[in-house]
Amino acid sequence: MNIILKSNVFELQFRYRPMIVGKIKQIEGRKYDSVRKIWTVPVSKRIELERLAYQIRQFEPVTWGTGDQHVAARQEEDVAYELPELKALDRPHGLKIAPYPYQLEGIQRGLELKRFMNTDEPGLGKTLQSIATINLANAFPCLVICPSSLKINWEREWHKFTDKKAMVLSDNVRDTWPFFWQTGMYQVFIVNYESLKKYFVQRIKKAEGWTLRDVEFRQTINLFKSVIIDESHRCKSSSTQQAKFSKGICKGKEYIIELTGTPVVNKPKDLVPQLSILERMDDFGGYKSFVDRYCAGPNEASNLKELNFKLWTNCMFRREKSLVLKDLPDKVRQVLTCEITNRKEYKDAENDLISYLQKYKDADDEKIARAMKGEVMVRINILRQVAARGKVKEVIEFVKDFRENGQKIILFCSLHEVVDQLKMHFPTAVSVTGRDSSDEKQAAVDAFQNNPKVDIIICSIKAAGVGLTLTASSNVAFVEFPWTYADCCQCEDRAHRIGQKNAVTIYYFLGKSTIDGKIYRIIQTKKNIANAVTGSTEAIEENIVDMIANIFNSNDDEEDNDDL
Incomplete structure (x- = not known):
């Protein structure tokens, strides 16, 4: 064009x-x-x-x-530029699960390039591909740099896909984390962008106007054989701390993998810091040559077809959902475990529930026990609401990163307070909740479906769980989620219906060490619960109460992250 x-x-x-x-x-x-x-x-x-x-x-x-x-x-x-064709993986993948064919091709290309950008569209499994690449290359220890909201997810993904042990860096291991590598206990270390200085910088020689030359790094960065940088477009400006620190940490590493669905947020110059971190600028003739050739003209963008060819040839690949649909199931589900910001409030509510569950369990009068079920359900819902409020901060960070990919997303939640917080942070978002009139709901749906500028719709599970068509997006995220598998599917199917041209990716946010994990496991193990009960509210509550009581009584905090 x-x-x-x-x-x-x-x-x-x-x-x-x-x-x-x-x-x-x-x-x-x-x-x-x-x-x-x-x-x-x-x-x-x-x-x-x-x-x-x-x-x-x-x-x-x-x-x-x-x-x-x-x-x-x-x-x-x-000019005819023929992009390189990705090849099938030439060895066993070494993962606990079988990747899709296009993912195997991405793993193979990663092993060939070593220092590269995987810019696959969100939902296509960039995390899995990068983990497999590092695992097959045996490039350990590996450092993962990612947004704060994705640290726990990265930890879980390493454990889910491989036999390697991953650790999220914290103040407790600020100075001792190398010991865990040296003794063979952990092979992967995970840190968020904001903490790079804390863990890896010894000192900065200047107070203001400092450059990378002024940064004195800790010697421990030399331990890493590989670095994965998730959402690498956060490094699109060379003047930011995260770009400078990332470049310094990555210097000389054999394997450097950048993951982003949006390598170019505004203009080709966004690529310069990211290519510099990969130590790939020489492939484009250096900084001056790159800028003169690809950043010219009134829009600071030129020779883009050639640039795309050179990126693919030297250090990049990208696939979109529409191009790999034959490999994908209709729905791809992913669990994102996040820290909550109100841990004390949550623990107080949890202790209150556990105490009441003990009284419920000890009640020997059937009528009393039956009457207590309703109160138990109330307290369970209070606990879920506390967890939901605690997740909002990391959900906001996730959505900020997600929307930079230029894609629309559907958010499901229940609490009005959660809806209000999300709308406060994303004022251009539209909503479909019980507080909206029929006309307002339809206007919100129409705007989301037809207006490219409206990229977020915030939906109440009850108000928008059925009937609506939201096929303008193939991405659904649950901040809160329903009690049953059937209700989850109903919400997911707002996007997964006639008119949808892509596989639908669904994200479930679970608060770490909260009731979210327990409810999610119940949904997984009782996928047919909607058919097993009589359909009455009382029957559902009775089933849920007993299962929750059993889980709390067993003190089982394991959180399963398999697909629904």
């Missing part, structure tokens, strides 16, 4: 593709010139146009220019 700036409009020239036309039609003010057979988009809609260009770039290379540059753009369009 050539995008040419002419006066107050952009002219779009491209080979006809229904999917591209469909996306253009979502941009307000677009027009089709049937004589010249081109589309025009107002200059004021440049952001929407840039988002479209990013979404289609893998199968439709995009060039930008002014009216004087369209000849050069056409010349680049005429």
Whole structure:
């Protein structure tokens, strides 16, 4: 596609593709010139146009220019760049579960490149591929740098997929973590961006205006043979601490893996710090050559088709859901375990529930026990609500990272307080809750389905769990979740229905060491609970109360993260 700036409009020239036309039609003010057979988009809609260009770039290379540059753009369009074909893995994958074919190809490509970016679309298993790559390369110890909200998930994924032991760094092991590697107890260490200085920086020689040269790192960083950087677009600015520290830590490592669905957030220059961390700038002729060749013009973007080819050739690959659907199930579920921010409040509520459960268990009068069930259910729900409030901070961090990928997401929750906190942080989000009128609900659905700018819809499980069509997104996240498997499926199916062109990825947020894990396990082990009970509220409560009582009484804190 050539995008040419002419006066107050952009002219779009491209080979006809229904999917591209469909996306253009979502941009307000677009027009089709049937004589010249081109589309025009107002200059004021440049952001929407840039988002479209990013979404289609893998199968439709995009060039930008002014009216004087369209000849050069056409010349680049005429150059045939053949992207390298990913090969099947040439050895056993070594994981506890079998990856999909496209994931095996990603693992193989990672082993070939060693220092690279996996920019697969969210939901395609970048975590699994990077873990398998490091595991097969035996590049330990491995450091994982990730957002705070994903630390526990990374720990669980290492344990789920391999026999390696992973540790989330904390103040308790600030100085002693190398001992755990040296004694063979742990092979993987996980840290969030904000804590890089705490664990790996000895001192910074300047108080202000410091560069990487002014950073004195601890010698322990030399232990790492590999580094995985999750959501690496957080390092898109070389002036940030996380970019400087990440580059210093990664220097000289044999394996460096960057994971991001959005390597370019604004313009090609976003790639420079990320490529620098990978020690790949020489593959593009160095900084000056990169900027002159790929960051020219009024939009600071040029020769993008060539850039895409060089990235694929040297250090990058990307697949989208629509291109690997044959490998994917209709639904992909993932559990994200997160820390809660109100641990004391939660422990008080949990102790209150446990105390009451003991009274319920000891009640020898059947009528009294039956009457107590309702109160037990109330206290269980209070505990779930406390856990939900404690998860909001990390959910917000997850959504911030997620929306940078230019994709829409559906959030399910129950508490009005949780809805309000999410809307406060994401003012452009729309909602469907019990407090909204029918007209307001429909307006929210219409906006989410048809307006590219509306990328978050916050749904009440009761108000939006059935009937609605939300196929504008293939991503669903549960901040809170229903009691039964059937109800979970009903919510998931707002996106997984006729009109959905992608596999649907579903994220379940569980508070670490909370009742969330216990309820989730009940749902897993009792998938047919909706059919097993009579359908009355009392029957469901009776079943749940007894199961919760048994789990608490057994003091079993194990949290299973298998798919539903």
